[in-house]
Amino acid sequence: MDAPLLTTPLDAWHRRLGARMVPFAGYAMPVRYDFAGVLADRCRSGVLAEHLHCREKAALFDVSHMGQAMLEGPGAAEALERLVPGDIMGLKPGRQRYTLLTNEAGGIIDDLMVANFGGDRLLLVVNASRKDIDFPHIQAGLPSGVTLTVLPDRALLALQGPAAASIVGSALPFMGVAETEVEGIGCFISRSGYTGEDGFEISFPAAHAEALADRLLAHAAVVPAGLGARDSLRLEAGLCLYGNDIDETTTPIEAGLTWVIGKRRKMSWDFPGGAIIRDQLDNGAPRLRVGIRPDTRTPARGGTEIVDAGIVTSGGFSPTLNAPIAMGYVRRALAEDGTVLTLMVRGKALPATVVPMPFVPHKYAR
Amino acid sequence: MAKKNADRRYTKDHEWVELDGDIATVGITDHAQEQLGDVVHVELPDADRMVAANEACAVVESVKAASDVYAPLAGTVVEINETIVEDPAIVNSDAEGEGWFFKLELEDTESFEELMDEEAYEEYLETL
Incomplete structure (x- = not known):
């Protein structure tokens, strides 16, 4: 039998707002909402309307199911580089990078975001469906002094769309990150997302999940959006969904993700599957x-x-x-x-x- | 526009059927469109196609997935609703009216009576 579904800190919040919940990566997640009251005035119900609202104004996605962890300590970046093709040692404080965990066959174990919050702290955000694989995999090879702390008590919200920047009140550049307050709550924010729009991903203590979600929703431009719109938005943006478009049998070259391989890493190819990936780059996949x-x-x-x-x-x-x-x-x-x-x-x-x-550009x- | 009346019958696959003489108009129920979500594409059978009862003969694509629409009764397709091909959103806005799919000339009009009436269909929905 299937295990009971896990819930995000916003489970009750979603249900109050008319979410239709579906199983996704072991979690009960909203796929779309039936809007009522003030939300119905802002947006028609349905995946199409949520999608278009995100492109026109702003949509709020609960992505708390994703795995968050802090990789910390002197040598954290160097340790992560043993597992990914990205230039992590060159990732400056205040910056985030998209990268891949690769296997010895050059396949992709997961795609993830790595954000440098300074002080040898790297915040990792991985796919919900892969966190039970990723975190032990990362943990296994860590040198002494570098620790991986999984952060199950942090929520993650994505506010996406042209209205997002004025609401968050941040002047970060794309893929910039900062430790800051949003609506009075201390957060790790990154200017990034999974929709192709301008926007932010906001990591913060789960205890404040409803408070922050409500405060963001108090802005007239914002409606909540579910997995349905998230999927059609990322598809329009040409972004990969792990498990569909990339997996352990697809290489970064095949997936069109050659750009994730750091310049310096292309000199040494010292990451899992490096020789195979190099061969595909040189001779074609x-x-x-x-x-x-x-x-x-x-x-x-x-x-x-x-x-x-x-x-x-x-x-x-x-x-x-x-x-x-x-x-x-x-x-x-x-x-x-x-x-x-x-x-x-x-x-x-x-x-x-x-x-x-x-x-869609x-x-x-x- | 959803006119529900005694001339309507329903299937467990969530089609509605309205009989006029030996011509049955077929569509998907309001419950079905609601479950499907935004309809973005419809494929209809060719006119003159002969279909058996419960034969898949049309497809409705929502943002989520493709679903078959079945012939509720055996017959010959005599008319299709091109309007919903041009504007699939009509299936959402008026599933049991302007959003009809096709018309069948029935081989046997008596089989119509064997389908669920409105009351039976609503009871059926309660069990889902």
């Missing part, structure tokens, strides 16, 4: 992750076969483009923009085209 636009109105979901080419790993409908979009892996020879593909949807062959990503605060 067998397959590549690409953006796909179906030529018809029929969405191609994850798992859809791309005839003689590969497979769709994420796909759905783009509310912004009012058209289906997808991403997936194709043989390298078919990865050029403009290549015509054939999708097999319910036994029908449907034409599609390889396109650049993101599908990023609006990060550069």
